[in-house]
Amino acid sequence: MISSVLPTYNRAPLAFVKGEGSWLETADGTRYLDMGAGIAVNVLGHAAPELVAALTEQAGKLWHVSNLYQIPEQQKLADQLVENSFADTVFFTNSGTEACELAVKMARKYWYDKGQPERVEIITFEGAFHGRSSAAIAAAGSEKMVKGFGPLLPGFVHVKWGDHEGLRAAINERTAAILIEPVQGEGGIRPVPDQCLKGLRDLCDTTGTLLIFDEVQCGVGRTGRLFAHEWASVTPDIMMVAKGIGGGFPLGAVLATEEAASGMVAGTHGSTYGGNPLGCAVGGKVMEIVTDPAFLDAVNAKAGFLRQKLEGLIAAHPDVFEGVRGQGLMLGLKCKIAPADVVKAAYAEKLLTVPAADNVLRLLPALNISEADMAEAVARLDAAASALEPTKA
Numbered sequence: 001m002i003s004s005v006l007p008t009y010n011r012a013p014l015a016f017v018k019g020e021g022s023w024l025e026t027a028d029g030t031r032y033l034d035m036g037a038g039i040a041v042n043v044l045g046h047a048a049p050e051l052v053a054a055l056t057e058q059a060g061k062l063w064h065v066s067n068l069y070q071i072p073e074q075q076k077l078a079d080q081l082v083e084n085s086f087a088d089t090v091f092f093t094n095s096g097t098e099a100c101e102l103a104v105k106m107a108r109k110y111w112y113d114k115g116q117p118e119r120v121e122i123i124t125f126e127g128a129f130h131g132r133s134s135a136a137i138a139a140a141g142s143e144k145m146v147k148g149f150g151p152l153l154p155g156f157v158h159v160k161w162g163d164h165e166g167l168r169a170a171i172n173e174r175t176a177a178i179l180i181e182p183v184q185g186e187g188g189i190r191p192v193p194d195q196c197l198k199g200l201r202d203l204c205d206t207t208g209t210l211l212i213f214d215e216v217q218c219g220v221g222r223t224g225r226l227f228a229h230e231w232a233s234v235t236p237d238i239m240m241v242a243k244g245i246g247g248g249f250p251l252g253a254v255l256a257t258e259e260a261a262s263g264m265v266a267g268t269h270g271s272t273y274g275g276n277p278l279g280c281a282v283g284g285k286v287m288e289i290v291t292d293p294a295f296l297d298a299v300n301a302k303a304g305f306l307r308q309k310l311e312g313l314i315a316a317h318p319d320v321f322e323g324v325r326g327q328g329l330m331l332g333l334k335c336k337i338a339p340a341d342v343v344k345a346a347y348a349e350k351l352l353t354v355p356a357a358d359n360v361l362r363l364l365p366a367l368n369i370s371e372a373d374m375a376e377a378v379a380r381l382d383a384a385a386s387a388l389e390p391t392k393a
């Protein structure tokens with residue numbers, strides 16, 4: 001018999017009833033160290049006092065009014081995002097996949113209004129993940145994502161990861177935009193090298209193509225800069241954000257330049273809940289904290305500490321791990337065995353990690369995790385790896 005929750009997830013037999021910082025607790029009081037942060041969401045950890053205060057204060061005042069009216073909390077968060085990024089304007093969504101929908105609509109509408117309605121194609125990359133809506137699965141294009149869900153939304157062109165020639169060849173008079181994650185998340189923590197992001201920007205400038213960055217997973221301080229593309233000193237025309245921006249409250253956004261957003265006039269897009277007072281009150285507090293240069297400096301220092309510990313772990317378990325990659329606190333341990341087995345062995349050590357494609361185990365902790373908790377996480381990973389090496393145990 002089908003479960004009352006639609007069984008689209010292979011869930012671990014674990015349920016948590018409370019969280020604090022980087023720790024989660026089950027009903028019987030067992031504590032788990034959380035190096036996944038709800039898949040790169042809880043940037044300030046669980047039950048962060050500042051976010052609890054922002055949410056409860058707003059909850060006591062006003063939850064929802066709809067976008068028929070001005071929403072001061074939404075205006076404040078939009079101003080914060082504009083002030084701290086390339087963008088001139090922001091639309092709020094409730095998730096990353098909704099941000100993908102708007103990014104695609106915005107790019108197509110841009111060219112339609114410019115009198116080039118044939119420019120509809122969006123170029124994406126192998127291994128990409130942009131969400132589970134119809135546009136997002138068509139954007140990803142992999143068999144795993146799209147099989148059985150046709151007919152697919154047309155107009156997506158897929159290029160191999162790192163295939164510069166293929167990318168150049170894919171751009172033509174029908175191209176509207178290039179859509180890329182500066183650091184692929186689900187694809188296995190694959191950062192796009194800075195010079196490639198620069199090259200992409202140049203290519204877009206010379207061909208008049210819009211550049212869309214998906215920073216749903218790598219944005220909001222995760223890589224040690226507010227947005228990952230800042231490392232390469234390039235800016236997109238449109239950017240998708242979600243996950244970390246709400247610190248655990250469902251919130252997403254599309255940021256854009258005035259030019260790229262020029263087609264999105266009144267009546268062209270909407271969302272009942274997007275940008276509601278609750279989400280924006282929390283998002284405003286997250287932004288206040290993560291835009292502090294001292295906070296980002298601390299993320300980079302923590303990342304250096306964790307990476308060094310992981311190098312030691314890899315050296316100690318060459319049959320399990322083969323390397324670490326990523327940026328900031330968005331790290332991937334390339335495994336020599338199935339990462340799902342490492343995730344399972346880590347559960348036995350009361351440690352939460354997240355698998356990804358390309359045989360990678362993701363570590364995406366809260367951005368304010370302590371050094372002691374990171375050291376403890378690596379010690380638990382060490383125990384998990386030892387359990388997977390019976391001859392050495």
Ligand SMILES: Cc1ncc(COP(=O)(O)O)c(C=O)c1O
Nearest residue numbers: 095096097129130131185216217
């Ligand atoms: C890069 C990227 N884009 C988009 C999404 C989709 O976000 P959501 O699950 O909030 O729809 C994800 C989710 O993992 C993601 O990692």
